[in-house]
Amino acid sequence: MARMTLSGIKKSFKSVDVLHGIDLQISDREFVVFVGPSGCGKSTLLRLIAGLDTISSGEFHLDDRRMNDVAPSRRGIAMVFQSYALYPHMDVYENMAFGARLMGLEKDEVEKRIDEASKMLRLDPLLKRKPRELSGGQRQRVAIGRALVRKPKVLLLDEPLSNLDAALRSDVRLEIARLHREIGGTTIYVTHDQVEAMTLADRIVVMNNGKVEQFGSPRELYERPANTFVATFIGSPR
Ligand code: ADP
Ligand code: MG
Numbered sequence: 001m002a003r004m005t006l007s008g009i010k011k012s013f014k015s016v017d018v019l020h021g022i023d024l025q026i027s028d029r030e031f032v033v034f035v036g037p038s039g040c041g042k043s044t045l046l047r048l049i050a051g052l053d054t055i056s057s058g059e060f061h062l063d064d065r066r067m068n069d070v071a072p073s074r075r076g077i078a079m080v081f082q083s084y085a086l087y088p089h090m091d092v093y094e095n096m097a098f099g100a101r102l103m104g105l106e107k108d109e110v111e112k113r114i115d116e117a118s119k120m121l122r123l124d125p126l127l128k129r130k131p132r133e134l135s136g137g138q139r140q141r142v143a144i145g146r147a148l149v150r151k152p153k154v155l156l157l158d159e160p161l162s163n164l165d166a167a168l169r170s171d172v173r174l175e176i177a178r179l180h181r182e183i184g185g186t187t188i189y190v191t192h193d194q195v196e197a198m199t200l201a202d203r204i205v206v207m208n209n210g211k212v213e214q215f216g217s218p219r220e221l222y223e224r225p226a227n228t229f230v231a232t233f234i235g236s237p238r
Contacts, residue, residue: 001063001153002076004060007060010022010056021211029186031186031202032189034207035193035204035233063153073103076154080156092130092145126142140163148179156188160189204218213227
């Protein structure tokens with residue numbers, strides 16, 4: 001299970017308020033896409049969920065457990081960054097093993113999980129390669145594989161396609177949709193691309209200036225946008 005509840009989540013950096021009170025309830029196994037213009041707070045919100053930054057005020061629960069102060073490695077949440085962030089001196093196998101070892105998993109278990117994830121992502125012939133010997137799409141798949149090896153209940157993806165060219169982008173997008181169905185967890189996907197949002201999401205969170213403008217299915221947003229911002233962003237005829 002991975003039911004998430006965010007209540008009144010605020011975040012400030014020094015005196016600058018970035019998130020102004022986010023309320024969201026995300027169901028188990030949902031594919032939720034966060035959209036909104038650059039700088040509206042999407043990555044900040046993801047980092048709070050992953051535990052990479054602290055919540056200034058508000059409550060975050062995962063399956064009735066309060067998560068505000070739980071260490072990142074103990075949340076059952078994994079994040080894939082826009083910039084891959086692979087270790088250049090480690091091969092694909094080592095990159096995937098690293099996070100799993102930090103969780104304290106046995107060597108055999110790590111090996112088994114890497115075997116599974118690398119087959120799922122068609123990385124099994126590439127395990128001995130260094131990141132510089134991979135294409136952009138392959139690197140992004142390693143970054144996803146590294147997250148999957150941790151078997152997260154919640155997978156966070158922050159603009160995972162933005163460094164890929166158009167052809168690869170549709171490949172990796174399909175891959176992500178398939179993985180979501182196969183894994184059966186909850187996926188949160190950040191993009192500023194409306195088409196990606198409309199095609200991938202069960203529900204879309206439209207953000208602007210550190211607030212949620214609307215949370216609904218692609219169809220709801222298109223047919224009944226809450227305001228002009230949502231209508232313009234989604235491109236519905238209002
Ligand atoms: P998005 O991912 O939607 O483009 P971000 O969450 O990255 O937006 O950033 C939201 C706002 O918070 C921006 O104005 C950004 O400059 C600011 N911000 C993000 N991280 C920090 C930080 N560590 N210190 C200060 N300001 C930050
Ligand atoms: Mg961002």
